[in-house]
Amino acid sequence: MNKEELLSKLKTIITPYVQNQEGLENLTEDTDFIQDLEINSANLVDVILDVEDEFDIEIDNEAMEKMLTVKASLVIIEEKLNEK
Amino acid sequence: MNKRRVVITGLGVVSPNGMTVSEFKSAMYNGVSGIRFIEQLKELKFSCQIAGLPNYNKDYLNNYFTSIQQRGLNASGMEYGVIAGLDAWKDAGLSTNDSEIPLWDVGVIFGTGILGVDKFRDAIYKVDDGNVRRLGSTTVIQTMASGISAFLGGMLGCGNVVTTNSSACSTGTEAILMAYDRIASGNAEIILAGSTSDSGPYVWGGFDAMRILPYKYNDNPTEASRPMSATASGFVPGSGAGALVVESLESAQKRGAKIYAEILGGHVNSGGQRNGGSMTAPNSEAVQYCIKKAVQNSNIEAKDIDLINGHLTATTKDSSEILNWCEALGVSTIDFPYINSLKSMIGHCLAASGSIESVATVLQLNEGFVFGNINCEDLHPDIKPLIDRDKVPTQTIDFNVKIAAKASFGFGDVNACIIFKEYS
Numbered sequence: 001m002n003k004e005e006l007l008s009k010l011k012t013i014i015t016p017y018v019q020n021q022e023g024l025e026n027l028t029e030d031t032d033f034i035q036d037l038e039i040n041s042a043n044l045v046d047v048i049l050d051v052e053d054e055f056d057i058e059i060d061n062e063a064m065e066k067m068l069t070v071k072a073s074l075v076i077i078e079e080k081l082n083e084k
Numbered sequence: 085m086n087k088r089r090v091v092i093t094g095l096g097v098v099s100p101n102g103m104t105v106s107e108f109k110s111a112m113y114n115g116v117s118g119i120r121f122i123e124q125l126k127e128l129k130f131s132c133q134i135a136g137l138p139n140y141n142k143d144y145l146n147n148y149f150t151s152i153q154q155r156g157l158n159a160s161g162m163e164y165g166v167i168a169g170l171d172a173w174k175d176a177g178l179s180t181n182d183s184e185i186p187l188w189d190v191g192v193i194f195g196t197g198i199l200g201v202d203k204f205r206d207a208i209y210k211v212d213d214g215n216v217r218r219l220g221s222t223t224v225i226q227t228m229a230s231g232i233s234a235f236l237g238g239m240l241g242c243g244n245v246v247t248t249n250s251s252a253c254s255t256g257t258e259a260i261l262m263a264y265d266r267i268a269s270g271n272a273e274i275i276l277a278g279s280t281s282d283s284g285p286y287v288w289g290g291f292d293a294m295r296i297l298p299y300k301y302n303d304n305p306t307e308a309s310r311p312m313s314a315t316a317s318g319f320v321p322g323s324g325a326g327a328l329v330v331e332s333l334e335s336a337q338k339r340g341a342k343i344y345a346e347i348l349g350g351h352v353n354s355g356g357q358r359n360g361g362s363m364t365a366p367n368s369e370a371v372q373y374c375i376k377k378a379v380q381n382s383n384i385e386a387k388d389i390d391l392i393n394g395h396l397t398a399t400t401k402d403s404s405e406i407l408n409w410c411e412a413l414g415v416s417t418i419d420f421p422y423i424n425s426l427k428s429m430i431g432h433c434l435a436a437s438g439s440i441e442s443v444a445t446v447l448q449l450n451e452g453f454v455f456g457n458i459n460c461e462d463l464h465p466d467i468k469p470l471i472d473r474d475k476v477p478t479q480t481i482d483f484n485v486k487i488a489a490k491a492s493f494g495f496g497d498v499n500a501c502i503i504f505k506e507y508s
Contacts, residue, residue: 042221046222
């Protein structure tokens with residue numbers, strides 16, 4: 001899976017949780033889930049579960065804590081996919 | 085301090101026989117039952133395989149919940165409560181608070197017995213599987229009892245009391261009285277009051293196990309709930325929610341709101357599980373005391389009451405409830421007011437019963453009718469000598485109700501009685 005595919009899948013996953021649509025339209029690797037997209041912090045855990053389901057991976061607590069931006073999330077997803 | 089006058093300016097309901105106030109009103113007027121056979125209860129080997137279950141499809145939720153709020157939503161009581169609550173709000177002509185400032189004088193008191201039972205079941209399976217990390221973020225907010233008041237309070241932007249009361253089957257009536265007290269004493273202007281009750285086998289199973297539900301009506305569900313009847317054989321479990329916007333008269337007048345009725349007062353108490361009272365049975369002395377105090381607090385005479393909407397669940401306790409009304413009000417036979425039980429049509433909606441039935445009572449006051457009790461052609465022989473047969477109408481009567489009493493009694497030997505008056 002190339003990076004664009006990953007990014008597009010991630011975007012689909014986070015879309016329902018986003019409260020700032022403008023942030024979503026301008027999504028880049030630097031986009032911060034809470035700051036830029038106004039995702040409720042409680043929902044971050046739901047994003048993680050959806051990521052796990054989509055990619056059939058398991059994200060441990062330590063990795064989860066880092067998944068606050070698009071870039072960090074892509075890195076972790078790729079890592080976990082490579083471990084499979 | 086003088087008590088301020090308190091009125092009702094909005095109604096909302098999710099009932100087994102109506103999803104909107106107008107549907108509900110017409111069903112009640114026409115004696116339409118909302119009780120039906122539930123296949124799942126049969127599969128699970130329940131003795132009583134019928135229930136009062138609100139009827140709507142999931143798309144309906146789009147009118148009330150955002151898509152994100154619907155993700156993982158598996159709490160029927162939450163659905164019912166939010167639908168009824170938001171409908172009542174809209175009916176009162178109120179809008180949701182779009183500003184960043186909470187409405188300091190506006191609150192929510194919305195009771196329940198238990199919330200999100202199905203969600204809790206999901207969680208239990210995951211936890212027992214060692215999979216707690218997969219619960220997601222919504223388990224707590226859907227299974228905490230106060231989830232319903234928290235959802236409504238947040239949706240509307242309330243800054244006054246936002247709480248959930250719980251007193252078994254008197255919960256709904258108690259919630260309205262709590263709202264009344266807070267507004268009458270000047271601590272709030274508007275409170276969305278009501279109650280909700282989850283549906284399904286995990287809520288109703290415990291009652292089935294107690295053998296207090298009718299089990300001979302699985303083939304003719306609409307005849308099963310028979311309050312005050314000689315052939316009453318237990319209460320039919322129900323579910324749903326009722327909501328009332330309770331408001332100071334001052335606030336209602338200021339914004340030119342439509343006023344359904346006035347709340348004159350009421351009382352809540354307990355029989356202490358003494359003197360015949362127990363966890364499951366009421367102490368009659370306490371019931372009578374509760375009714376008397378409600379009348380006294382409302383500054384009316386007992387004889388002024390022209391309609392009683394009873395608790396009347398269709399068990400052997402119905403006769404003692406009637407006797408208690410007679411004793412407490414000091415009236416009987418021909419002097420007794422009209423009395424009816426909505427449970428004949430929708431069953432016993434448990435924590436939601438008090439609020440749904442209060443909506444029904446207020447509608448009768450407002451529209452000038454007394455709905456007929458269905459399934460009560462054979463009045464119980466113990467009730468016959470107490471009150472005149474005509475006072476238990478089996479057909480709806482057009483009648484200008486001026487003052488109505490509504491009472492609810494609950495497990496734990498707790499009672500609530502509220503007095504509504506036509507607004508003038």
